[in-house]
Amino acid sequence: MNRPKRLLVANVAWAHETAARNPEFFRDLARGQNPHVLWVGCSDSRVPAETITHCEPGDLFVHRNIANLFHPDDDNTASVLEYAVRVLKVGHVIVCGHYGCGGVRAALLPPEPTLPHVNRRIAPLCALAKTHGDELQSRASERERIDRLAELNVLEQVRQLRASAIVRDADPAPLVHGWIFALEDGRIKVLASGYEADDAMTCTTAAHSAA
Numbered sequence: 651m652n653r654p655k656r657l658l659v660a661n662v663a664w665a666h667e668t669a670a671r672n673p674e675f676f677r678d679l680a681r682g683q684n685p686h687v688l689w690v691g692c693s694d695s696r697v698p699a700e701t702i703t704h705c706e707p708g709d710l711f712v713h714r715n716i717a718n719l720f721h722p723d724d725d726n727t728a729s730v731l732e733y734a735v736r737v738l739k740v741g742h743v744i745v746c747g748h749y750g751c752g753g754v755r756a757a758l759l760p761p762e763p764t765l766p767h768v769n770r771r772i773a774p775l776c777a778l779a780k781t782h783g784d785e786l787q788s789r790a791s792e793r794e795r796i797d798r799l800a801e802l803n804v805l806e807q808v809r810q811l812r813a814s815a816i817v818r819d820a821d822p823a824p825l826v827h828g829w830i831f832a833l834e835d836g837r838i839k840v841l842a843s844g845y846e847a848d849d850a851m852t853c854t855t856a857a858h859s860a861a
């Protein structure tokens with residue numbers, strides 16, 4: 651059986667099992683969505699938002715791209731944020747990066763000539779790596795440099811999201827959180843919680859050193 655066929659067969663099984671577990675599930679799903687969370691994550695196949703948070707369809711409004719980047723002037727990411735905040739009125743925006751991120755690793759290497767779109771996309775991440783060059787170089791291994799830059803990247807996206815007019819002008823404004831996922835044990839670490847006042851300090855510090 652080819653791979654797409656296998657996925658379609660699995661879909662039929664999933665639909666049957668889901669309906670058997672909860673006969674109202676698809677009727678409710680078809681009525682519309684009311685997610686409370688916008689998830690901004692990496693496209694990496696190992697970090698599926700719903701799976702790692704035990705969520706169901708309808709729970710998360712999801713945007714994923716390479717290295718979980720938010721660009722206020724990019725219509726793709728900005729339109730997702732705009733719709734999530736202004737129409738769905740989500741209460742939380744979660745940026746979730748992950749350790750061992752290939753997009754983050756690429757930002758620490760020379761540009762790959764066959765990947766011009768990726769290179770353009772991760773340019774701000776390369777700039778962030780330069781800004782934190784001294785700190786990153788002080789890390790003993792490449793893996794540690796990648797993982798530290800992945801954390802700094804999450805904090806930078808949190809800062810950008812909190813600074814965006816879409817978030818700032820919302821009333822009430824959604825809380826923006828920064829998380830990072832570890833492939834080794836499947837656990838998420840909170841780097842910036844929208845609930846904590848001292849988060850502002852963390853992000854401001856990151857912003858200052860990134861400026």
Ligand SMILES: [Zn+2]
Pocket residue numbers: 692693694716717718748750751752753754
């Ligand atoms: Zn990644």
